[in-house]
Amino acid sequence: MIHLFTTVLSLYVILRLVLPLRVAPRVKVALCLLALACSMKLYLLRLIYGSIVPEISRSAMLALGYVHGTLILLTILCVMRDILLLCLRGANRILPRVPRDILSPNRWAALLLILSLALGVFAVRQGVAEPLIHEVDVTLPGMPRALDGLRVLHASDLHISRTFPREWTAALVERINASRPDIILLTGDMVDGTIEDRARDVAPLAGLKARLGVYMCTGNHEYHWDWPAWKRAFEALGIVVLENAHVTIADRGTKIVVAGVADRIAKRFGLPMPDPAAALAGAPKDALRVMLAHRPQVVYDATKEGVDLQLSGHTHGGQLAVARLLVKLMNEGFLSGVYAVGDTRLHVTNGTALWSGFPMRLLVPCRFELLTLKAPPASN
Numbered sequence: 001m002i003h004l005f006t007t008v009l010s011l012y013v014i015l016r017l018v019l020p021l022r023v024a025p026r027v028k029v030a031l032c033l034l035a036l037a038c039s040m041k042l043y044l045l046r047l048i049y050g051s052i053v054p055e056i057s058r059s060a061m062l063a064l065g066y067v068h069g070t071l072i073l074l075t076i077l078c079v080m081r082d083i084l085l086l087c088l089r090g091a092n093r094i095l096p097r098v099p100r101d102i103l104s105p106n107r108w109a110a111l112l113l114i115l116s117l118a119l120g121v122f123a124v125r126q127g128v129a130e131p132l133i134h135e136v137d138v139t140l141p142g143m144p145r146a147l148d149g150l151r152v153l154h155a156s157d158l159h160i161s162r163t164f165p166r167e168w169t170a171a172l173v174e175r176i177n178a179s180r181p182d183i184i185l186l187t188g189d190m191v192d193g194t195i196e197d198r199a200r201d202v203a204p205l206a207g208l209k210a211r212l213g214v215y216m217c218t219g220n221h222e223y224h225w226d227w228p229a230w231k232r233a234f235e236a237l238g239i240v241v242l243e244n245a246h247v248t249i250a251d252r253g254t255k256i257v258v259a260g261v262a263d264r265i266a267k268r269f270g271l272p273m274p275d276p277a278a279a280l281a282g283a284p285k286d287a288l289r290v291m292l293a294h295r296p297q298v299v300y301d302a303t304k305e306g307v308d309l310q311l312s313g314h315t316h317g318g319q320l321a322v323a324r325l326l327v328k329l330m331n332e333g334f335l336s337g338v339y340a341v342g343d344t345r346l347h348v349t350n351g352t353a354l355w356s357g358f359p360m361r362l363l364v365p366c367r368f369e370l371l372t373l374k375a376p377p378a379s380n
Helices: 002-018 025-039 041-049 058-094 105-127 166-178 195-207 227-236 264-269 296-305 321-330
Strands: 132-139 150-155 183-187 214-217 245-251 254-260 288-292 309-312 337-341 344-348 367-374
Touching (some): 025 058, 041 058, 058 321, 150 166, 183 288, 183 309, 288 296, 296 337
Parallel strands (some): 288 309, 309 344
Antiparallel strands (some): 150 367
16 A cells, blocks of 8 residues: 555656656656656665665664655645745736746755755654653543542653664663652563564663553554564563453552554454453542553543543554644544543644654654653642
8 A cells, every 4th residue: 555655746746847858858868767766765675675664774774764755745745836936826817926937846846856855854853863852741530639649650652673773772761760750661562573583672671660560552553563472572571461451560659551442453363352341440530541542542441441641643643744634634624632531631742753664753752651650639
């Protein structure tokens, strides 16, 4: 599906940007082939290496991601230009003051190319930048007063890979531990690659420290790399994996239930689908209920189960500022931040890293979140 989408993007660039150029036919042919090759990057990687995230050098992955991402940025800019030109043509009928040469698409070609190349450099740099720590206070209607001030570290979409290797993981663990959370909760898309290729890169996760433990649910990416084997590997690192299951933790004279659900892509692999009801079966009803779900849409079922707080990732915050509205629509209105769904509070993070297949962020920084949970003000 993604190959078809990027091919359509390249065809738009060819039709609206390349073909109108006043250059020699052979130059147009070369530019058309280049646009098609860029759009088919993932397909060509699978054809050559057998994987869309091959085990090649980090610099090579970033270079390929830059070329591929620049085409996407160029397409977005081209669409924006066409909308602007359409508006200018409409205005020209009423106020004939817009010079005709400005309305020529050919005049814009060099500007759009230079702008997309420059934005691409910035976006790749921001995509692989050190994740920021983002502190958020979240008031939960059903929060026991005894737990007021509980510090929850939420990280998602680590995508540990050749792009985010052992050194990156070790630095992240050090920064998370320095924030001194009470509990660490991870909401999937932890890894890209087989255990044989990634074992060394994920090993620093064993150093995560929190007095109430470290817990995770699955994302969609783990299933592509033999999830049952990865589940055992994460458990060996001291991470409690919650797959349609929960644990009950005693703290400050009260209870916290941490539940986690599978990801819906599991159906492709003959594995359990997300099931909040099963995840919370038998859980005490008087406890603070926290749900880990990679995709935010699970919140509609979670709220029926009396969940106080759901933590999710998956959206990457839209990744590109100009694509945020589209990503929000694709995720039923959820993108980044805190949302109220009934009595449930949903927190969606931008993500701590990103998928190596598209290593770009534009004004949507990667981060991990330190949530301070608050009880509602006491009523008089």
